[in-house]
Structure formats: structure tokens, C-alpha cells
Amino acid sequence: MTTIPVIALETIQASLTEADILDAVKGALMAQARGDVNSPPPGMLQLDNPDGECHIKYGHLKGSDTFVIKIACGFYENPKMGLSASSGMMVVFDAKTGVPVCILDDKGWLTNARTAAAGALAAQAGAPPSVDRVGIIGTGEQAALQAKWTCKLLGIKSVTVYGRTASHVKDYVERMAQDGFSVTIAPDIATLMKSCNLVITTTPSNAALIMADDVRPGTHIVAMGTDNPGKQELDAALFPR
Known part of the structure; x- marks a missing residue:
């Protein structure tokens, strides 16, 4: 059985700069506007005790060799226990075969960076x-x-x-x-x-x-x-x- 490679958070962080993330998010938003992205509505699992939510999101850029499924969690009581409120991972699949390529064990870091970049770009675009x-x-x-x-x-x-x-x-x-x-x-x-x-x-x-x-x-x-x-x-x- 083939083991799926797991890319650790430290490796992901060392491979990306803020400029890289801003460029990627800007490109993704523009591709979405052009209709070049297949991104169905996200799934969401709501948990009540403790207060938490798990989002499942997916996307494929037309012509790309891969597609990604992301699991992102937000548990709002975590900081009281010294834990981050956000966590998660991403699974990358081959777009031609559906075979898993790797797991990005980003622990929610990519989601946080993506969200920050999207907000900053939106702020810049419409700022007075x-x-x-x-x-x-x-x-x-x-x-x-x-x-x-x-x-x-x-x-x-x-x-x-x-x-x-x-x-x-x-x-x-x-x-x-x-x-x-x-x-x-x-x-x-x-x-x-x-x-x-x-x-x-x-x-x-x-x-x-x-x-x-x-x-x-x-x-x-x-x-x-x-x-x-x-x-x-x-x-x-x-x-x-």
C-alpha cells in the first residue's frame, strides 16, 4: 500500500511568503470571477457543546492537474485551553485519477493566511x-x-x-x-x-x-x-x- 506524503506545517511556512499568498489569492479570485473555478458550496458541521464548527471546502482550477479538499475547524473555546481557535488540513488529489497526492498538515495556517489575504485585498480594492x-x-x-x-x-x-x-x-x-x-x-x-x-x-x-x-x-x-x-x-x- 502506498503511503500518502504528509507535508508538515513547518515545511509549508518555509515555502511561502506573504507576497506568494497574496498573489495566489488574487489570482484565485480573478479566476473565480472569470468562471474558471469549480467550487461547490461548502459543507458545514455545527457543534454546540463546546461551540465549534467544521467547514469542508473544495475547489478545482480548470486545467489544473490537481484539486483540493479542505477541512477547517473553528472551536471558539480553545484559547481558554491554550489552543488555537482554528485548525485543519488539506488533501490534494490528482485531477485525472482522483488518487490522493499528499496531505497538507497546515493546522489551519493556510486557511488563516488565505482569509487574511482575501480581506486585505478586498480592503485595498475598495479603500477610500x-x-x-x-x-x-x-x-x-x-x-x-x-x-x-x-x-x-x-x-x-x-x-x-x-x-x-x-x-x-x-x-x-x-x-x-x-x-x-x-x-x-x-x-x-x-x-x-x-x-x-x-x-x-x-x-x-x-x-x-x-x-x-x-x-x-x-x-x-x-x-x-x-x-x-x-x-x-x-x-x-x-x-x-
Whole structure:
């Protein structure tokens, strides 16, 4: 029996730069827009105790020799146990035979980097002409990655953050400060929206967080957390605008 090669996280990280990931994600988004990607709707397994979810996603770029199935998990109580909230792996298959080629044991790192890159590219594409800070709603892993990748693309170092839990906000500010970012804490989302014209949401919320009346004209919002039915971060009244 043939053993399927397993590519370790360390090997994956050593093989990719942020520029590589940004280029790959940008290329994938453009291919998707052209209709060159076969990517069915994702599967999602919701777990209630503890709060967790497992996403199964798949894709094939037309003409590619391989296709990929990804398993990505998010368990939101993990940080209390010193574990990452996200984990997962990817399986690469031969597109002509369906035979597994290798397993990418990325432990969720590729998913996190992909998501950060997609958010940063979306922020860059729609950013107002003058942006001096990024507003971040949420304090988890993606809240930090979205801020870092977006700020790097835009050439800024200032962030305003809102989070529901004071201890999580404090930890977020400390983590970002270690990487040289200046972080201002907003007491509520309405206040954050008054000071930021580029805002990224990174929560698993199932109810609107940003209300239409709080959004100034010209504000660009990247809603990254709403990734499956039942989640909501934006007031529905925003969409007609």
C-alpha cells in the first residue's frame, strides 16, 4: 500500500511568503470571477457543546492537474485551553485519477493566511482615497491577521478595535503592540464607525453589529466573519446604500 506524503506545517511556512499568498489569492479570485473555478458550496458541521464548527471546502482550477479538499475547524473555546481557535488540513488529489497526492498538515495556517489575504485585498480594492487607520471589530486570530495584512498593504500602522470582552481587548492591544501597531480601543461600535472609514469585521455573530445609521458615506466595510448561513455582522439596511 502506498503511503500518502504528509507535508508538515513547518515545511509549508518555509515555502511561502506573504507576497506568494497574496498573489495566489488574487489570482484565485480573478479566476473565480472569470468562471474558471469549480467550487461547490461548502459543507458545514455545527457543534454546540463546546461551540465549534467544521467547514469542508473544495475547489478545482480548470486545467489544473490537481484539486483540493479542505477541512477547517473553528472551536471558539480553545484559547481558554491554550489552543488555537482554528485548525485543519488539506488533501490534494490528482485531477485525472482522483488518487490522493499528499496531505497538507497546515493546522489551519493556510486557511488563516488565505482569509487574511482575501480581506486585505478586498480592503485595498475598495479603500477610500485617504485612510489613516483600520477599524477592527473582533479580537481573535483573524482580527489580528486582518489588521496586520491590511495595514501592510496600505502602508499604515494604526488600528481602532472594538471587542465585547475587556480582557480579550487588552490581550489584542498587547499582541498588536508587539508588532509595532498603535491601537485605540473604541467603547462601542458606533464610536468606532465615527473614527474609521475602513472597517473589517471578524466575528461569528448571528445578529447585526454595524447598524446602517452609524455608517458614514464613503465608508468601506469588509465583513469577513459571515461565512455561512445564520451569521450576520451587517444591518440589512446597509445593502440598498
